[in-house]
Amino acid sequence: MRFERRIAFFFIFILALSVPAALSSGGQAAGKADDAVLLKLVREDFGRLPPVIAAANNPVTPAKIALGKMLFYETRFSGDGTVSCVRCHPFSLYGADGLRRSVGAGGKPAARNAPTVLNAAGQISAHWVGNRKDVEDQATQSLIGNASPGAPSADAATKELQKIAAYGPLFRDAFPGEKDPVNAVNYGRAVGAFERTLVTPSAFDAFLDGNVKALADAQKAGLARFIETGCVQCHSGVYVGGQTYEMFGVHEPYWTYTKSPDVDEGRFTVTKNPDDKYVFKVPGLRNVAMTPPYFHDGSVARLSDAVWIMGKVQLGLSLAAPQVESIVAFLASLTGEIPSEALRVPILPRRD
Amino acid sequence: MRFERRIAFFFIFILALSVPAALSSGGQAAGKADDAVLLKLVREDFGRLPPVIAAANNPVTPAKIALGKMLFYETRFSGDGTVSCVRCHPFSLYGADGLRRSVGAGGKPAARNAPTVLNAAGQISAHWVGNRKDVEDQATQSLIGNASPGAPSADAATKELQKIAAYGPLFRDAFPGEKDPVNAVNYGRAVGAFERTLVTPSAFDAFLDGNVKALADAQKAGLARFIETGCVQCHSGVYVGGQTYEMFGVHEPYWTYTKSPDVDEGRFTVTKNPDDKYVFKVPGLRNVAMTPPYFHDGSVARLSDAVWIMGKVQLGLSLAAPQVESIVAFLASLTGEIPSEALRVPILPRRD
Numbered sequence: 001m002r003f004e005r006r007i008a009f010f011f012i013f014i015l016a017l018s019v020p021a022a023l024s025s026g027g028q029a030a031g032k033a034d035d036a037v038l039l040k041l042v043r044e045d046f047g048r049l050p051p052v053i054a055a056a057n058n059p060v061t062p063a064k065i066a067l068g069k070m071l072f073y074e075t076r077f078s079g080d081g082t083v084s085c086v087r088c089h090p091f092s093l094y095g096a097d098g099l100r101r102s103v104g105a106g107g108k109p110a111a112r113n114a115p116t117v118l119n120a121a122g123q124i125s126a127h128w129v130g131n132r133k134d135v136e137d138q139a140t141q142s143l144i145g146n147a148s149p150g151a152p153s154a155d156a157a158t159k160e161l162q163k164i165a166a167y168g169p170l171f172r173d174a175f176p177g178e179k180d181p182v183n184a185v186n187y188g189r190a191v192g193a194f195e196r197t198l199v200t201p202s203a204f205d206a207f208l209d210g211n212v213k214a215l216a217d218a219q220k221a222g223l224a225r226f227i228e229t230g231c232v233q234c235h236s237g238v239y240v241g242g243q244t245y246e247m248f249g250v251h252e253p254y255w256t257y258t259k260s261p262d263v264d265e266g267r268f269t270v271t272k273n274p275d276d277k278y279v280f281k282v283p284g285l286r287n288v289a290m291t292p293p294y295f296h297d298g299s300v301a302r303l304s305d306a307v308w309i310m311g312k313v314q315l316g317l318s319l320a321a322p323q324v325e326s327i328v329a330f331l332a333s334l335t336g337e338i339p340s341e342a343l344r345v346p347i348l349p350r351r352d
Numbered sequence: 353m354r355f356e357r358r359i360a361f362f363f364i365f366i367l368a369l370s371v372p373a374a375l376s377s378g379g380q381a382a383g384k385a386d387d388a389v390l391l392k393l394v395r396e397d398f399g400r401l402p403p404v405i406a407a408a409n410n411p412v413t414p415a416k417i418a419l420g421k422m423l424f425y426e427t428r429f430s431g432d433g434t435v436s437c438v439r440c441h442p443f444s445l446y447g448a449d450g451l452r453r454s455v456g457a458g459g460k461p462a463a464r465n466a467p468t469v470l471n472a473a474g475q476i477s478a479h480w481v482g483n484r485k486d487v488e489d490q491a492t493q494s495l496i497g498n499a500s501p502g503a504p505s506a507d508a509a510t511k512e513l514q515k516i517a518a519y520g521p522l523f524r525d526a527f528p529g530e531k532d533p534v535n536a537v538n539y540g541r542a543v544g545a546f547e548r549t550l551v552t553p554s555a556f557d558a559f560l561d562g563n564v565k566a567l568a569d570a571q572k573a574g575l576a577r578f579i580e581t582g583c584v585q586c587h588s589g590v591y592v593g594g595q596t597y598e599m600f601g602v603h604e605p606y607w608t609y610t611k612s613p614d615v616d617e618g619r620f621t622v623t624k625n626p627d628d629k630y631v632f633k634v635p636g637l638r639n640v641a642m643t644p645p646y647f648h649d650g651s652v653a654r655l656s657d658a659v660w661i662m663g664k665v666q667l668g669l670s671l672a673a674p675q676v677e678s679i680v681a682f683l684a685s686l687t688g689e690i691p692s693e694a695l696r697v698p699i700l701p702r703r704d
Binding site: 070073074075076080081082087090091092093094097098099102103106107289290292301302338343344345346347348350351352 | 422425426427428432433434439442443444445446449450451454455458459641642644653654690695696697698699700702703704
């Protein structure tokens, strides 16, 4: 850690302790100065959400978004006709499904907990172990995945889509100039384009913008605590995580404290590199308060327990209850607003 | 049939034949007179949708609608955590699921095809065989039904709801004065109240209101044909059906022409009265063009085939293709607009 950062952490630690004191003594001037220090540090570690999560390889166009939203709800190519993206990512539950592990077509369970689709496009990869390149790849591969629509094959799914004649012009508008645009890769591109609009600005973004009143004092103290404790070492950036792979269980095996039904070797299952054993993608923490249960296996139901376990196995700390509560208060400020257009159910074309 | 009706049917039959002729000869005055005759007859047989489908035993209040909409999306009491009302009644597919038979918690199939939830509250009962008194009863019983949320028991579902603390005040607002309002019966009342708002006025209602241009000429001809052919004998009223139980297969067994995998004894399975063998509730035809597949077992995929089969087995007629097409053109005018508020996904409270 650079010296300047150490100094900053010291100040911020003092801040975390002093905010309540300053308030109880009515110290408005002190509060303002503290806010400025906190804001400066926070801006070094985090970033404001963009309006849309752009991608060079999949330009986001209105036609693609509109089609992608329809396909996000489309069940009619699913193996048992019941599963669309919405099954595991309903917006009513903030883009996750509340289950330890999702259940897909034919009742088949997913390998791991379904992360929220909100802001997911900004992460380094998709899925807990990074076995999907990006949201587009995730969508395309999900067509035939287990706990996904579960079509017999991408071709079979494509054929079902082609049977719904009205999709033809919509795919042509979204992918102009392509000869046979109705296919599994473009399904993924359209769904991906829609997902790139699923950005949820929150009070935290308003704070980053300079509106220091956007966070309650308890949330500011929690934010300082989040940085000082070391959570920020992995959970930083625009998405408060989602940019790196890390060992889950640095100080102790993760399953010492979780209620995991089995041991997951994590990214090792993808790379077969022994260094990747028990390594997972660091989840982005935006909307984390709304998307229990927690961890790759959804083995922990309460956010406060998840925070305590992270302190224990990642940082070797036994966080006291008030420290955990403080961090949880900050995390609530990451609950954002789902775009209004995403919350409007699309009407799908009839299959003739 | 009353004498006046016979005369009227004669006129309307002439009308069905004459509309194209009148148009091709540029007969605007004749067209106006025909419109007036058709409108008069149609108003005798049908009715305009109300803004809300009221019920004396379940007054529709804003608090109840709002709670009901949330519960319509609620999966967390479901047997496998994946099923809410939306599973079988997604608005993206006009309140039905496009399957022959729905698939519920644990992959269990429903006994029959899921009818649309749109305008369903106006029917004589719920389900194809009338084994649910009304939409409230249907919702409450679905909690533990097979192809429904599939909770182990109503009590178990209630307990899961009670775990989501934020529902407490919402149930208290919806059911003021009740001591323990969070229960399975009130779940049904709230969902039912929401369903009572799922009313979809269409071009047909505008026509009934006197706007004779609301229907295309082909639709008017189809409407006349629908009446003249005899479809209206069962499919009449505000909901274009849904008010009576009738034998499916008056002239020949229904399975002569459907692709039914097995023979369903219909309402006999409920009443055990031999007169009820193969008797089903007459479905309301509003939005029928958007809710394939057809019949109690979803055994027919195309609306035109369903119309032809109805002519054959109910009326003993072999409708020619242009006659079928004409009726199908009218049926499209029953596709209405889903209330905007219903299309907006509700955010559900967190389970702490």
